[in-house]
Amino acid sequence: MIEAKNLNKTYQMGQVKVEALRGVSLKIASGEFVAIVGASGSGKSTLMHVLGLLDRPDSGQYLLGGDNVTDLSDKELALVRNRLVGFVFQQFHLLPKMTALENAELPLIYAGKRHLKERAEKEIAGVGLKERMYHRPNEMSGGQQQRVAIARSLVNDPPIIFADEPTGNLDSKSKQEIVGILKDLNKKGKTIVIVTHESEIAACARRIITMRDGQIISDQYTPGESKSAPAVPVSENMVKDILSGSKSAVKGGIEFLDYLRQAVSAMLAHKMRAFLSILGILIGVAAVIAMLAIGQGAKESIEKQLSSLGSNLLIVRPGAMRSGGVALESGTTTRFTFEDAEEIKKLTDWVKDTTPSVRDRAQVVYANKNWNTLVEGVGVSYKELRSATPTVGRFFTPEEVQMRKKVALLGTTVVKELFGSANPIGESIKINLVNFKVIGILPEKGAAGHMDQDDTVIIPITTAMYRVFGKQYVDSIYVEASGPETADTAEEKINELIIKQHRLVTDDQKDSFQIRNMSDIKKTLESTTQTMSLLLGAIAAISLLVGGIGIMNIMLVSVTERTREIGLRKAIGANNKDIMTQFLIEAVLMSFIGGLSGVILGTVSSYIISVISGWSVRVSLSSVLLATIFSLVVGVVFGLWPAKQASRLNPIEALRYE
Numbered sequence: 337m338i339e340a341k342n343l344n345k346t347y348q349m350g351q352v353k354v355e356a357l358r359g360v361s362l363k364i365a366s367g368e369f370v371a372i373v374g375a376s377g378s379g380k381s382t383l384m385h386v387l388g389l390l391d392r393p394d395s396g397q398y399l400l401g402g403d404n405v406t407d408l409s410d411k412e413l414a415l416v417r418n419r420l421v422g423f424v425f426q427q428f429h430l431l432p433k434m435t436a437l438e439n440a441e442l443p444l445i446y447a448g449k450r451h452l453k454e455r456a457e458k459e460i461a462g463v464g465l466k467e468r469m470y471h472r473p474n475e476m477s478g479g480q481q482q483r484v485a486i487a488r489s490l491v492n493d494p495p496i497i498f499a500d501e502p503t504g505n506l507d508s509k510s511k512q513e514i515v516g517i518l519k520d521l522n523k524k525g526k527t528i529v530i531v532t533h534e535s536e537i538a539a540c541a542r543r544i545i546t547m548r549d550g551q552i553i554s555d556q557y558t559p560g561e562s563k564s565a566p567a568v569p570v571s572e573n574m575v576k577d578i579l580s581g582s583k584s585a586v587k588g589g590i591e592f593l594d595y596l597r598q599a600v601s602a603m604l605a606h607k608m609r610a611f612l613s614i615l616g617i618l619i620g621v622a623a624v625i626a627m628l629a630i631g632q633g634a635k636e637s638i639e640k641q642l643s644s645l646g647s648n649l650l651i652v653r654p655g656a657m658r659s660g661g662v663a664l665e666s667g668t669t670t671r672f673t674f675e676d677a678e679e680i681k682k683l684t685d686w687v688k689d690t691t692p693s694v695r696d697r698a699q700v701v702y703a704n705k706n707w708n709t710l711v712e713g714v715g716v717s718y719k720e721l722r723s724a725t726p727t728v729g730r731f732f733t734p735e736e737v738q739m740r741k742k743v744a745l746l747g748t749t750v751v752k753e754l755f756g757s758a759n760p761i762g763e764s765i766k767i768n769l770v771n772f773k774v775i776g777i778l779p780e781k782g783a784a785g786h787m788d789q790d791d792t793v794i795i796p797i798t799t800a801m802y803r804v805f806g807k808q809y810v811d812s813i814y815v816e817a818s819g820p821e822t823a824d825t826a827e828e829k830i831n832e833l834i835i836k837q838h839r840l841v842t843d844d845q846k847d848s849f850q851i852r853n854m855s856d857i858k859k860t861l862e863s864t865t866q867t868m869s870l871l872l873g874a875i876a877a878i879s880l881l882v883g884g885i886g887i888m889n890i891m892l893v894s895v896t897e898r899t900r901e902i903g904l905r906k907a908i909g910a911n912n913k914d915i916m917t918q919f920l921i922e923a924v925l926m927s928f929i930g931g932l933s934g935v936i937l938g939t940v941s942s943y944i945i946s947v948i949s950g951w952s953v954r955v956s957l958s959s960v961l962l963a964t965i966f967s968l969v970v971g972v973v974f975g976l977w978p979a980k981q982a983s984r985l986n987p988i989e990a991l992r993y994e
């Protein structure tokens with residue numbers, strides 16, 4: 337069954353070359369029980385690893401069941417190992433967090449035969465551990481652990497069992513038990529190769545091969561024993577059968593559910609560690625959601641304020657353009673009159689409507705209540721221009737403007753201060769000692785910055801100028817451009833018009849009035865909120881990145897810590913892809929859990945923030961999706977490297993790792 341020709345293996349240790357195998361040739365027939373003995377360092381383990389397909393020889397040829405296996409790929413080797421070979425190690429190599437049964441099941445999982453679970457139970461019972469099936473390795477004696485390892489090596493019913501010093505860590509009673517089990521297995525037809533340095537163990541074998549310095553120095557059959565047990569017939573070309581079978585097999589490998597199960601148990605095994613890396617992602621995702629929500633909320637509330645300004649609004653004012661909020665000192669000021677408003681209105685290609693306005697603070701009195709507020713005198717067009725259609729009552733009429741009627745519309749704040757919850761319509765109030773009749777309530781506009789837009793009273797402009805404030809000129813002219821596109825042109829045209837009308841010549845004079853274009857302000861504000869959202873998003877993304885690096889860190893630690901586990905999994909048939917997928921799924925699972933709880937935390941804290949601070953906050957579906965997808969990407973990206981590292985490990989070196 338086994339035929340090795342001239343195997344060589346050399347290890348390079350620093351400057352020194354260690355020839356672990358020097359031209360080893362041997363044949364082992366089916367049903368044999370072979371003990372390989374020799375001094376420590378003579379190459380026994382190396383030989384066994386090569387024969388067990390855990391390691392490759394540097395040169396030589398190895399035939400298994402007549403098929404050359406020297407040139408198989410890693411993946412093919414893993415498959416052949418899984419089906420044809422069972423290993424028993426000196427250190428047992430059971431996975432500590434799994435029960436005896438789960439340990440024994442592992443090779444089945446890698447064989448894609450999870451449905452054959454009863455086999456693991458049968459083998460555990462076969463080594464006499466039926467009662468301890470659900471115990472973990474640390475609850476068992478060394479002998480019991482080794483019996484679990486034997487059960488594990490048997491579940492896939494491989495024809496060959498390799499055991500490297502299986503009794504090396506055991507007391508003499510357990511030694512006898514283990515040897516007894518191996519002998520029984522051989523009697524049932526398994527081919528057994530056991531490495532040992534104890535002569536009494538070797539004596540139980542049918543054939544003893546002695547090694548020294550990487551060479552076989554003697555090869556003898558034990559007197560009184562038949563050369564081999566009545567062998568179970570093995571098919572010729574068994575390796576070829578397995579390899580071709582795997583290609584057409586229904587399910588050649590491990591299923592997603594198994595990976596998930598393993599990932600969960602790995603996380604449960606290191607709860608604190610998993611929790612901390614989940615926390616990293618959680619905070620990142622929650623930050624992304626909360627910050628985007630704040631950004632979005634701010635944007636929406638600014639947009640609402642902008643629309644309350646009225647659409648396509650331009651404001652013409654005397655005085656120089658303010659720079660940085662400070663009025664520049666200027667010699668001349670252009671003052672405006674009703675006529676200017678009328679002239680501007682004639683620019684019908686760009687201008688839809690205009691209204692002059694005067695404004696000043698004034699004392700408003702109702703009964704015994706007193707309130708200081710901003711009183712603004714405007715024309716009738718104001719109603720449309722500033723979206724000020726009264727919610728209750730009516731706006732004043734052109735006649736009332738003409739007649740300088742003493743009628744007033746109140747902002748909601750003024751209503752509240754003077755009337756409480758009573759109805760103000762028809763009531764009489766005093767503005768700067770002049771009697772007014774309340775005819776309507778203005779729609780609520782909310783705050784603009786720190787200014788309450790509802791703390792205002794609107795009266796006809798004529799009344800304001802001649803009866804209340806005693807002004808001859810208007811303070812400003814509101815202009816509504818005919819559309820958002822024409823606002824800029826309208827600004828230019830109005831500028832030209834005023835320069836012409838007022839015969840402004842010098843630069844100084846031309847600077848003596850200003851036109852504020854609200855659509856510009858709108859654009860500026862929009863780009864500001866955009867920038868703010870981006871900035872917040874960037875901060876949040878950085879915290880996600882940090883969370884991701886945290887996961888990578890944990891995964892790398894976990895790869896190092898679980899090197900031996902990786903080695904074992906490979907020894908029992910896991911291929912590179914299996915290992916890689918296992919670690920990747922673990923990373924993705926962690927970031928997914930982190931992402932999901934981050935979404936919840938982010939949403940909840942957004943609402944808490946909005947309640948506490950009074951900011952408007954808006955959690956959008958897109959930000960939730962973005963954060964979730966981002967956290968998964970983080971899991972994949974940062975899990976990939978550690979997973980790759982893990983999958984690249986050589987099984988033997990991984991098993992030796994301390």
Ligand code: ADP
Nearest residue numbers: 347349354356375376377378379380381382383
């Ligand atoms: P045995 O099992 O008979 O004690 P081994 O087969 O483990 O011996 O080792 C044979 C020789 O190869 C020893 O000299 C050992 O130091 C060397 N050796 C084994 N594995 C390695 C390795 N991974 N790197 C370097 N040298 C090794």
Ligand code: MG
Nearest residue numbers: 380381382500
């Ligand atoms: Mg050894």
